[in-house]
Amino acid sequence: MIKSLDQKLEAIRQNPDTKAFIIADAKDADMAFGVRATGRRHYLAARGERPARFSPEIWDREEFGFRNLPEFLDIIREVVEQGKVDIVLMSAYVNELLAIKEGLFRSSSITPAARANDATDVWAIRHGCYTAEPAQPFRSASIDHIQCGQQDCDRSSDVFPGANLGLYSVTFLNQLDQDKQTLESFKAFREEAEAKRFRYFLEVFNPNVSSGIPPEKLGEFINDHILRSLAGVTDAGRPVFLKIPYHGPRAMEELVQYDPNMIVGVLGGSAGTTYDAFKLIHDAQKHGARVALYGRKINQAEHQLAFIEMLRLITDGVIGPREAVHAYHGVLQAKGIKAHRSLDRDLQLTEQAMSYDERGSNRSKVSISQRAPTASQDGTVIPPSSASETEPAKKKDASDTGKSWPVHADGRPNFSQMTASQRRDYDRERLRKMFG
Numbered sequence: 487m488i489k490s491l492d493q494k495l496e497a498i499r500q501n502p503d504t505k506a507f508i509i510a511d512a513k514d515a516d517m518a519f520g521v522r523a524t525g526r527r528h529y530l531a532a533r534g535e536r537p538a539r540f541s542p543e544i545w546d547r548e549e550f551g552f553r554n555l556p557e558f559l560d561i562i563r564e565v566v567e568q569g570k571v572d573i574v575l576m577s578a579y580v581n582e583l584l585a586i587k588e589g590l591f592r593s594s595s596i597t598p599a600a601r602a603n604d605a606t607d608v609w610a611i612r613h614g615c616y617t618a619e620p621a622q623p624f625r626s627a628s629i630d631h632i633q634c635g636q637q638d639c640d641r642s643s644d645v646f647p648g649a650n651l652g653l654y655s656v657t658f659l660n661q662l663d664q665d666k667q668t669l670e671s672f673k674a675f676r677e678e679a680e681a682k683r684f685r686y687f688l689e690v691f692n693p694n695v696s697s698g699i700p701p702e703k704l705g706e707f708i709n710d711h712i713l714r715s716l717a718g719v720t721d722a723g724r725p726v727f728l729k730i731p732y733h734g735p736r737a738m739e740e741l742v743q744y745d746p747n748m749i750v751g752v753l754g755g756s757a758g759t760t761y762d763a764f765k766l767i768h769d770a771q772k773h774g775a776r777v778a779l780y781g782r783k784i785n786q787a788e789h790q791l792a793f794i795e796m797l798r799l800i801t802d803g804v805i806g807p808r809e810a811v812h813a814y815h816g817v818l819q820a821k822g823i824k825a826h827r828s829l830d831r832d833l834q835l836t837e838q839a840m841s842y843d844e845r846g847s848n849r850s851k852v853s854i855s856q857r858a859p860t861a862s863q864d865g866t867v868i869p870p871s872s873a874s875e876t877e878p879a880k881k882k883d884a885s886d887t888g889k890s891w892p893v894h895a896d897g898r899p900n901f902s903q904m905t906a907s908q909r910r911d912y913d914r915e916r917l918r919k920m921f922g
Contacts, residue, residue, distance in 0.1 A: 491572045491597040491651075495726065495749070498776050502746055507771055507801040508727070510573035511794065512754070512781030513562055514601040514653070516555075517577045517626070518608040524553035525785040528824075531560035559584060561790060566594050568791050570798045575599045575653055575779065578627035586635045586648045600632040602652030602686060603675065605668075607694040620664050620695050621657035623671035629684045644683055652679075653729070655689035658711045660697040669715060676723040687777075688712075688725035689753065705737025713744060727777050729753050732766060735773040742774030751777025755837070757786045759827065760814055762837045763793075764807035768800050788825055792817045808833065 494506040515523035527548075536556035540547055553561075562574060562584060574596055576584065581600040584590040591598045607621035630639045633646040644650070654675055658665050679686055690712055692704055699707050708730060716724060727749035732738065742750050752770040754763065763783040770778060780797070787793035796810040805813065815829045825832065891908035892900040 487593050487595060489572075489597045490595045494572060494776075498749055499747070505801075505803065506776070508572045508751065508777040509570070509767075509794070509797055509801065510575055510599070510751075510777065510779040511562075511565055511571045511784050512575045512779050513558070513565075513580065513785070514575045514577050515781060515785065516580065517601045517604045518610045520611060521552055522612070524555060524558040526551055527553050527557070529561070529788060529790055530557055531564045533560045536560070563590065564791060565794065566590055566596050568794065569595060570791075570794050571596060573597050573599050573651070573779075575601065575781075576649075577601055578632050581632060581649050582635045589647075597651055598649040599651040599653060599687075600627060600649045602627055602629065602632065602654045602679075603671075605655060605657060607657050607691065608655070617694060620659055620661065621668070621691070622664070623656075623668055625671075625675070627652075629678055629682050633682070633684065639682070641682070650683070650685060651726070652684060652686045653689055654686050654725075655691060656715075657691040657694055658707070659693045659695060660699055660707070672715070676719065680723045685726050687727045687729055687751070689729040690731075692731050704731075705733030705740075708733070709737060709741045709744075712741065716748075727751050729777070729779050731755065732770050732775075735769065738770060738773040738775060749776050751775055751779060754778065754780035754783040757782045758837050759834055760787075760793075760811050760832045761807060761835060764796060764800055764810045765835065766837070767797055768807045771801055786826075788818055788823050789821065 491508060494508050497504045497506040515525075517523075530553070535547075536554055538547055538554050540550065559580070562576070562580070565571060565574060572595075574591075576598065578600050581598060585598040603623065603625040604627075605621050605623050606616050606619065609616035628637070629652070630637050631648075632652055633639050633648050633650055635648055639646060654672065656668050656672055658668065675686075678684075690708055692708065693699070697707075712728065712730070729751045730741075730753065732752045738750070738752075741748075752766065752775050754766065757763075763780065767778045767780075778797070778801075784790055784793055792814060796805075796814050799805050799813075800807060800810050811833050812829070815825055815832065818825050892903040894900050
């Protein structure tokens with residue numbers, strides 16, 4: 487099966503103006519949070535509840551509140567079946583269960599990936615204090631175990647039963663000894679990855695302790711560290727793409743314009759509001775990012791598949807962030823799912839990084855239609871058209887309700903021949919099928 491990641495990476499390298507955008511679902515939180523990693527049980531896959539052991543005299547399942555691992559794996563299976571993301575990032579253990587033993591990704595266009603290191607700044611243990619200490623390099627997983635589930639993989643080919651893509655994270659603190667140790671560990675990993683034909687993408691966190699750098703200067707600090715650190719790395723050892731915090735449009739464009747061969751992505755960060763999540767991916771794409779990796783923002787969503795669908799509609803240019811929030815709440819209402827926040831609260835911007843585009847001239851602000859979505863007869867929410875508010879709605883007769891877009895001989899949609907209107911019709915039909 488051809489992977490959408492590889493197709494999009496090639497499109498991005500060949501054409502800097504391509505609209506190809508890579509979305510990753512980060513399901514690797516068990517490398518950080520322990521029991522809480524699977525998320526609250528407000529959302530379960532269609533398979534529903536998996537058996538769990540609780541002593542009724544101590545507590546019950548609802549009081550506990552968190553999914554167990556089988557329920558978490560069911561959600562990943564649904565995300566893969568949905569096929570809207572390009573990467574699913576997992577721990578080495580979950581990768582073994584789903585990719586190696588189950589073969590979940592063999593016939594999927596989605597690429598499996600595994601977290602290749604777990605430095606101490608992700609040790610978010612209950613009652614622990616590790617995340618408050620300066621980050622130190624550490625690796626639980628080996629490349630061999632990620633690729634094939636055991637030491638000494640069969641390397642007669644480049645095909646492995648597990649993941650051949652990993653996330654390696656670094657945290658620069660503006661402290662000489664700590665940062666030097668981080669780079670030495672990164673160098674050792676790069677050399678092993680190159681020898682074992684293992685691809686990776688590089689995550690660069692903000693300092694997790696006081697660095698003496700003003701918050702408004704962190705983007706410059708991170709950008710310079712990335713470029714300086716990779717200047718001594720030839721193509722064979724360079725990351726496939728970057729995953730960094732979004733520090734606003736200036737910092738993003740500064741990094742993107744430096745080297746057209748370097749693909750830049752953003753990390754999702756804390757959960758925040760739905761508008762925070764949708765505006766982040768929209769603005770990052772607008773200013774040059776070509777990848778987004780969302781973990782908590784997806785895992786804590788009321789309906790993960792609907793949330794992912796909205797992310798894809800935004801990056802495809804079908805709807806804007808504010809429209810997507812309306813549409814998402816409409817889906818929740820149609821499915822009888824209680825939203826975490828009211829629509830008004832969920833339309834608020836709470837993340838500081840996103841406030842950059844709210845300032846300055848009108849030219850820097852994003853124009854977003856604020857029309858509410860409509861609903862079909864079965865209650866399925868249809869996002870509003872991205873056309874102008876003043877443009878009259880076009881009527882359709884019964885003959886237009888079928889496939890009103892061009893298709894290939896085998897029935898697959900022919901995106902290269904679609905007009906903007908036909909693409910909107912196609913995406914609306916996808917929503918109807920997904921949430922009907």
